[in-house]
Amino acid sequence: MDNQRAMRLADWVSRWQWRIPDLVLHDPDGPRESLVRAGQLVAHPSAVRPVADELRRWVDRVEPTGRILLRSELRDRPVEIAADVADRWSVAPNHVHIGSPIMLGTPIWTGGPHLDVPAPRPPSPETWHPPVTVAVLDTGLDPHPWFAGRRWLSEWGLQPEVLDNDLDGTPDRQAGHGTFVAGIVIQNAPGVTLRHHRVLSSMGLTDDTTIAAALRTLRGQADIALLTSGCHTATNECPPILAHELDHWSDATVVAAAGNGGTDRPFWPAAHPHVIAVAATEDDGTIAAFSNRGPWVNATAPGVDITSSHVRLMPDSPTVAPGTETREYGVARWSGTSFAAPKIAADLANNLHANHRPSQLDDHHSLGQPTL
Structure with missing residues (x-):
């Protein structure tokens, strides 16, 4: 495997998204590329309720784990939604980690x-x-x-x-x-x-x-x-x-x-x-x-x-x-x-x-x- 280079993340997502449909790839191949769970935000425990209140017209529900689930029409936009309130609250998309x-x-x-x-x-x-x-x-x-x-x-x-x-x-x-x-x-x-x-x-x-x-x-x-x-x-x-x-x-x-x-x-x-x-x-x-x-x-x-x-x-x-x-x-x-x-x-x-x-x-x- 000498000199082997990694697969593009966009290629991997394209290949496997049919099996894992809650993946959203933000800014493919760009400087802000990131893989996130569709329609999910995660806030610091102290910020969950304030964030949910501020985003209430976009929020479907809040889970006991603290995850904030967005309405279905916003499932592909957790990065943008989080950015709208990140200057006030400790909140981010639920990033997908890859082995x-x-x-x-x-x-x-x-x-x-x-x-x-x-x-x-x-x-x-x-x-x-x-x-x-x-x-x-x-x-x-x-x-x-x-x-x-x-x-x-x-x-x-x-x-x-x-x-x-x-x-x-x-x-x-x-x-x-x-x-x-x-x-x-x-x-x-x-x-x-x-x-x-x-x-x-x-x-x-x-x-x-x-x-x-x-x-x-x-x-x-x-x-x-x-x-x-x-x-x-x-x-x-x-x-x-x-x-x-x-x-x-x-x-x-x-x-x-x-x-x-x-x-x-x-x-x-x-x-x-x-x-x-x-x-x-x-x-x-x-x-x-x-x-x-x-x-x-x-x-x-x-x-x-x-x-x-x-x-x-x-x-x-x-x-x-x-x-x-x-x-x-x-x-x-x-x-x-x-x-x-x-x-x-x-x-x-x-x-x-x-x-x-x-x-x-x-x-x-x-x-x-x-x-x-």
Whole structure:
């Protein structure tokens, strides 16, 4: 995948919008390009009622989550509606976050019990005391053999991967992503305690409200939070609801993938000042062509043809209910900044385990202001 460049977001939306009809692409290919949920606004909790009152002739209803739903004739205009009141209230569209590999492609299966292909050695089954906890906000997490016997597996449980949500007999675009990311963490920090939280669909999509709710739930329960999805915004500013939650993570570290758009536009939440944004490098240490870059990026790590734990649909398996598919466990290769970010999260975990400050990583090549 050397020198691979990312798919245009407009191409991706055009290809998949028939399956995900609530997507609105604002300013395609322009400087304010952003992907949002149709007809949805999100306000700071204190601003929900004032915003709804000011926009009452355009509002259909307000949900208990705080989302403000616009009337159907305005479903394609949440960016403009939010801009009309943003100078008075903390409000924005509900931005759609995309999983980092979504613009590059699906994984390449390289080995499993039914394939005669050498696989990497499974991570050693260590347990650190005191524990260092990494919260992985991603797709599902499957009981891959790499995770067997680890205490956190029984303590926190699993939310298995959804591999074929539409029952078309083929894996969804980001199926198995959370299992792959978790494998990278434990390859590099085998004694870490993982706490998994599903935020991404098997198509690799989530949004501001889902990410903010997960950060709120996990607050105070993890030393490091790892996010592998993100978004651009029309204003190039962090969505207010995310900024509000990230401000409460000052006692822990948040690591996020810088995104796969090959641009220097801020990608949120990675570009937030409280977050360590991770770009992907090639084997020679140069920034991968697909990786976002810029002064807001804090760290780099390998992100091309990374090998990790994976789960896939068994070939020719029968069509069954989502989540109950016949599965095969093995390893795969995948590229993207979301496979660079877990390496940095693991480095930070190793430092916490060694009673060092997160900024004192010995591998300064992996963490620190990169040359982009």
